[in-house]
Amino acid sequence: MQIDRRRFVNGALGGGAAAAMAAWFPAWAQSGSTGITAPVPTVSGNDITLRIARQTMRIDGKLSRAIGINGTVPAPLVRLKEGQTAKLTVVNDLDEDSSIHWHGLILPFQMDGVPGVSFPGIKPRSTFTYEFPVVQSGTYWYHSHSGLQEQLGHYGPIVIDPAGTDPIGYDREHVVVLSDHSQISPEAIFRKLKVNPGHFNMQRQTLSGLLAGKDQSLAERIDWGKMRMDPTDVADVNGSTYTFLVNGHGPRDNWTALFNPGERVRLRIINASAMTIFNVRIPGLRMTVVQADGLNVVPTEIDEFQIAVAETYDVIVTPVEDRAYTLVAEANDRSGMGRATLAPRVGMIAEVPPLRERPLATMKDMGMGNMDMSGGSMAGMDHSGGSDMGAMPMPAGDPSCAPEHAKMGHCTPAGDSGAMAGMDHGSGGGMQHSMRDFSVAPQVKRDPSVQTISPMPVDRMGEPGQGLEDVGHKVLTYHDLVALERNPDVRAASRSLDIHLTGNMERFMWSFDGVKMSDYHEPIPFIEGERVRINLINDSMMSHPIHLHGHFFELVTGKGDRSPRKHTVLVQPGGTASFDFTADALGDWAFHCHLLYHMHAGMMRVVSVRPKGDGE
């Protein structure tokens, strides 16, 4: 209780008061809340009209400027049926260009809705009609791909019902759209990030913290200071300015999902935030994950999961007691939370757990791998790739990359991380890695936008996420996901491509391979039908949810032909993530970090899929 009181008082002292209180408020403030049970309004059928316009919205009683669709934020639930042809007429009532991108939908590229890539955008006071066959089912979402409109509320859920029977059995469903909202305009947020590094961070390490024995020791602080790295830099924009929303409602509004005890309740959880990675849990209820990014996975039971921006997870919960439960969507830097209630009746509430201690970045988050490695020369490894490891000529007791080490990410077969090649771990002891050694990543441009290069990145797809290592219960990792259906293309990738996620937190510059979108207009080319392994290497201390338009990709997590298929993958700080994908969707597609202000700062590319010999 001590910590929470302190946080509350701290927050109340100054400008962050409103946000801090919204995120954590005393019991008396909750008691009056009866909850809002209205779901997101639904549109469906063969001819849907969506009207984009400026509006206001009321969050925790406070009026805010917003951009909504058909008068609501989030935008209406677009409910489609697999096999139908979707016809969506979008009217832009704004005074600026707008667009709608159908996130995760497989469709012709000219219907993908990215201005400047897939179409020219929708001019002010004009109309654009999207028309495409619906070839999939599951939970998706849609949002603006113009400027920073998404931050203002231009996002909404999509649910596509399967043509046949749904393999997921449930008695009731609720769509849960998580998002973040600020009273400050998105343009102002971006500018503040640019001119004042760490502007929104109100959880820095302080001298009073040091004296109280909190956070890093003095020696560690000096080490990190030498590197000009702030371990509290977890979320660029956070609860100091954001209110975290569930279906457009603040924590005090307390959006409430009803159930009858004993029902299997399907929660379709969508992270439509501009910048916020959430840790989601329902104290007292286990969740069974049945779908990730719209595609079914083998049910897996967990207590908590991290949902990156733009990801979706469907979970089944089965509350049997006649009581309320709190759905907690805690920002990954613990600067605030979105809150909703699951209850048998309106007006019931459950205890809202206090925010947990904020995480501090570690050496691993700076791409130093596991610094406690016992050594042994990786150079001696048989880099034949994960699948062959069983056949590796590895004498028992070989100190190099033993399978169980590989599993834990202590060493990585070369196929998973191109950056490991050529590193000499045999030297052991020293571990004095340069933080900006371009020889480790020759393709990265030597540029002020590159603050650091991970000297020793490891595959972190088996980890639950920052601050979730020791929470005392089961947290989902990508390694827990197994596709329910066999992957449609199980060929080996014919080639691999490394892409470095680079940035400079002091200048708020973000890029791929050290080059911003604005500085490099050439697309990343793929031949139609080719299968390619992409290794994403995070050279920064921030998490990046990377989204590829128009395709699903299979995560390389040792699941063979049951690899989980996703449209967005979170690459953890200083780590790597790999996926195989089949470039089967003709056309030009956007590929970017889904943290809105990272993309806006340049962390984006165009991917082009062409028939062999076309367009050269």
Add this chain to the structure above:
Amino acid sequence: MTRIALLLAGIAPLAFAVPAAAQSMDHSMHGAAPAPTPAPSPTPAPAPTVPPATDTAADGSMEQMDHGDMQGMDSEPAASTCAPEHAAMGHCTPEAEASGKDASDMGAMDHGTASPSDPDCPPEHAKMGHCTPKVAAPMAGMEGMAAASSASGTDLPPGDGVAPAPPADWYADRIYPKGEMEHSRHEMMKENGAQTIAFISFNLAEYQARKGRDGFRWDGEAWYGGDINRLTVKSEGEGVFGEGIESSEVQALYSRAIGPYFNAQAGIRQDFGPGPDRTYATIGFEGLAPYWFEVEGALFLSNKGDLLARLEGYYDQRLTQKLILQPMAEFNLAARDVPESGVGSGLSNMELGLRLRYEIVKEFAPYLGVEWARKFGDTARFARAAGEDANGVSFVMGVRAWF
């Protein structure tokens, strides 16, 4: 319901436990499983079959584990019961559905020879997640199942093919009017990384209380530009109430990012005030040094051939999130005496300051502080000759602000 339980029991080891060797085994069998259908059902899900404590250990503590133990593991008798350290790593699951033997036995199991003709999903395979009771409609590609005793999908290593050449045109131009696409493409590329920003800040804007007449001082900077190239204007100066400005200067600089933390700057400096209004050519740097020191340095060559140098820096010590103690130092040097402006050669003067500010918001922070200034050598002599003190202490009160 027990089927779901079975399924869950299968997932846990798959996620954490199965050694890589086991994973490389025949995944293509997955689909071959005929479907014990875990029928979706409205009845409550069963209690977790894997004790949460096990999950936690498997999850959180692997990294802390002694590697020596682990390497020894595979050679341990397969039939051993589920030793705690195995369980902790998720190598076996104590009791519940999966027996310790089944799980810890995996390394020794010969999956390579598992007969593809065996159409059933044997329980021990299911437990390890090697096959999955089918839930959905018939699996695409089932016919391919029987074939492979080798890895498939993402378990296969990538080839070494080369990337195609990037296309020379834009696909959307084939569908939409080229002119419209050109325009929106230009906007999109500019929008994602090429913003220009205007910024103005006052590091110091203060009242100085001291022996004799009180004074004032400012030190500000403004810039306009992008991430790399900027036009920067700096101004600083001081004065005495009732006597006006003592000294002041304005610099107009081209600033260019030369590294992740530093900008190089070059331009001109113009002095104003009671002394000679000299003009200087300027070259300098500004940036963030290791240990979070904000530093700035410049060389000034005047139109009279005088060479001056300045080095300054400060450090923000956060006492709390909003209360910040800022020690700062400034040194001025000259190549030779410049009597007209009262500057002596060598280290001419030094200022040390300590300011405590409170960030009401980050953009606006009032402060209190103390500043100690000292002139050296000929500079001190010139000052005394002019009837001024060579040393002085001021108590300062001001505001640090930016817009």
